[in-house]
Amino acid sequence: MKKNKILLISVLILNLLSSCAPKVKEGYDEKLGYSGNISISGAFALYPIVVLWSEDFKKLHPHVRFNISAGGAGKGIADVLTNMVDIGLVSRDLHPQEIEKGALPLFVAKDAVLGTFNANHPDAALLKTRGLTQAELQDIFTGNKYKTWRDIDRRFSNTAIGVYVRSDAAGAAETWAKFFKLSQEDLKGVGIFGDPGLAQAIKDNTFAIGFNNINYVYDLKTQMTTPNIAVIPIDKNKNGKIDPEEDFYSNLDELIAAVADHKYPSPPARDLAFVIQKNNASKLIKEFIHFVMAKQQQGYLLENGYVPLTDKQIELEFEKIHTP
Structure with missing residues (x-):
């Protein structure tokens, strides 16, 4: 805050x-x-x-x-x-x-724009090792399929997904939507103005999910994610787990290298x-x-x-x- x-x-x-x-x-x-x-x-x-x-x-x-x-x-x-x-x-x-x-x-x-969730989520450890696929993220942010976390995976808690999006005309929102071949207007959720506001909304809701620019997720001094916010790993090969070549979110240096080497998809790298x-x-x-x-x-x-x-x-x- x-x-x-x-x-x-x-x-x-x-x-x-x-x-x-x-x-x-x-x-x-x-x-x-x-x-x-x-x-x-x-x-x-x-x-x-x-x-x-x-x-x-x-x-x-x-x-x-x-x-x-x-x-x-x-x-x-x-x-x-x-x-x-x-x-x-x-x-x-x-x-x-x-x-x-x-x-x-x-x-x-x-x-890059990163999918983010509350670090205190009861399934945080599983989310980090399982990740979410592009299709799963699309269904979350368009409201087409999932209403609770358990709808995604039976191992997740049976709680409503708190989806947050940007209320202002934002490059981050448009880039995140482009990841799904959509436009910002197609994203559904509680609209929050600005990157700082969206990051704070996620930190305040244990079951929240959203997206943020790198600088509003990681602390530049510690190189680690800021308190109460975590990154959703993208399961690129859709095998239900985050493989070593997909695992580059633990610190800022690893993530930046992944963006530079095109290991992180573009979009949402931009x-x-x-x-x-x-x-x-x-x-x-x-x-x-x-x-x-x-x-x-x-x-x-x-x-x-x-x-x-x-x-x-x-x-x-x-x-x-x-x-x-």
Whole structure:
């Protein structure tokens, strides 16, 4: 709960400071570096690392002001297409109509959406060794088949499944639904706003199940899952157990390696992107994007729960912002 409060307070403080601060004229000085304002909004998945990137960028360019808010991928793409912000944070594939309106995605990292459940569930040990198949998860999140845990497996407790989904237009929800070849609207359950809220709802209900981005499941310092939340292993080969090659959830490093090596399915592994309006990025925005793509900042991703891009991927993203 404390982590969620800190995140929400950070969002409010950043918005308050930016709304009160006067606009800084954009420019560049050899001694002072860049100056100007950068506004960013969108996916909860990218919010934590973008705050860190902005702090590092300001160390080099102290006259740059940032306005960063987390409101979901849907808000990020809407804000950038209506010129409310310079950069939208998006954690899903762009829709064709968004591309037609001039949205340009620049991939900056990779992460994954994880199926999550309450760690105090009476069948937690069995869930971790048995796992759930893609089909079982689909039936849970569409409400088509299972109402109690015992409906899934007779060894499970005869208690109602508490299904939680996202109430906001979220990249995590769309990516989780895409795992089942569905859309976010097809997911059924109690709607909760935001990643922090959904994680807390799962922690508060012993029989809950949901989904979250990596950074709201694992503690970056201990590398272990945060208290009262656990990951649902995916039984990829459908043999009723989690085999050694499917077992990579015990700590954050193992999971990130599995995402990078494509052992964890994609989706729900997914690309994370900055979205700008095509041919409408200022020199300051391009400089910040270059900064984020730099090897030092990409290396920073691993220790913060993300998977960095390869050198070839970075090269391709650079070409996007330099192609007329």
